[in-house]
Amino acid sequence: xxxxxxxxxxxxxxxxxxxxxxxxxxxxxxxxxxxxxxxxxxxxxxxxxxxxxxxxxxxxxxxxxxxxxxxxxxxxxxxxxxxxxxxxxxxxxxxxxxxxxxxxxxxxxxxxxxxxxxxxxxxxxxxxxxxxxxxxxxxxxxxxxxxxxxxxxxxxxxxxxxxxxxxxxxxxxxxxxxxxxxxxxxxxxxxxxxxxxxxxxxxxxxxxxxxxxxx
Numbered sequence: 001x002x003x004x005x006x007x008x009x010x011x012x013x014x015x016x017x018x019x020x021x022x023x024x025x026x027x028x029x030x031x032x033x034x035x036x037x038x039x040x041x042x043x044x045x046x047x048x049x050x051x052x053x054x055x056x057x058x059x060x061x062x063x064x065x066x067x068x069x070x071x072x073x074x075x076x077x078x079x080x081x082x083x084x085x086x087x088x089x090x091x092x093x094x095x096x097x098x099x100x101x102x103x104x105x106x107x108x109x110x111x112x113x114x115x116x117x118x119x120x121x122x123x124x125x126x127x128x129x130x131x132x133x134x135x136x137x138x139x140x141x142x143x144x145x146x147x148x149x150x151x152x153x154x155x156x157x158x159x160x161x162x163x164x165x166x167x168x169x170x171x172x173x174x175x176x177x178x179x180x181x182x183x184x185x186x187x188x189x190x191x192x193x194x195x196x197x198x199x200x201x202x203x204x205x206x207x208x209x210x211x212x213x214x215x
Contacts, residue, residue: 001053001214002165002213002214003163003182003213003214004056004098004102004103004104004158004159004162004163004213005102005103005104005105005153005156005158005162005163005164006097006102006103006104006163006164006166006213007104007105007106007107007149007152007153007163007164007165007166007170007176007181008104008105008106008107008165008166009106009107009108009165009166009169010080010106010108010110010114010115010118010119010125011108011110011114011166011168012046012087012116012119012168012169012186012188013087013090013166013167013186014040014046014086014087014090014106014119014129015084015086015087015118015119015122015151016084016085016086016087017080017084017118018046018186019158020079020080020084021076021079021080022038022041022042022046023073024072024075024076024079025041025045025053025072025076025171026038026041028072028075032062032064032065032068033061033062033063034057034060034061034064042190042191043194044137044167046168046170047066047109047143047168047169047170047171047172048142048171049109049110049136049137049142049157050072050073051069051070052142054068054069054072059103059182061208064164073111073114076111076114077114077117080114080117080118081117083121083192083197084117084118084121086125087186087206089140089205089206089209090206091122091124091125092206092207093182093206093209094125094128095208095209096213096215097213097215098128100215102213102215103156103157103158104128104129104132104156105129105132105133105134105151105152105153105155106119106129106132106152107134107136107143107148107149107151107165107175108133108134108135108136108148108170109135109136109137109143109172110131110135110136110137110141111135111137112135112136112138113187114131115135116130116133118128119130119133124137125164132152132155132156134148134151134152134155135148136148140149143169143171143172143174143175143187144170144171144172144174144175144178145175145178146175146176146178147179148175149165149175149176149181150191150192151190153157153179153181158180160180160181161180163179163181163182163214164181164182164183164184165181165182165183165184166186166190166209167183167184167185167186167193167195167200168185168186168187168195169192170195170197170198172186173195173198173199173200174198176200177198177199177200182201183198183199183200183201183208184200184201184202184203184212185198185200185202185203185212186203186204186206186209187202187203187204188204192204
């Protein structure tokens, strides 16, 4: 069934920010004596807020300073400002949604500033999304809490059951399912099983998404 609204995650779904962001995270944690492999990051840390990362790292013994979250954000913002590409095919997906008269919004565990930095580098996308950004940080109820996607749906005036969520992380998929929304998991190598375990329907290319949405 074609939805009335589509709710997108941002990082890894709209913009290809995760490679740079995860590299910065790994390097920053290592600088404080906490070594973690990229495989471990992908398996258990993707989709978390930076504050959640700090809490988890400290719980595992990392000696992070009290202002680590703020300092890490500044490192991250500086890196993303250097250039953050769109996920291939996402602009064509938005074109198809516009043509079908289907509304859309963004629900991200990232900050509004982070979304503005990455999305505003792409004026054709930014002009369509800038009034429909929802941050789990601002709401103080990040994914996997479903509140963020429920807020995004309410902002569009669409019932949860008429929305589809597009996600790439396990916490995000859990949030979409808990919100009572059909959830599509955009899977990269090795992530499909984790997204399916959260109840998502997995797809692997944005070229597949219009058909999944009944377009």
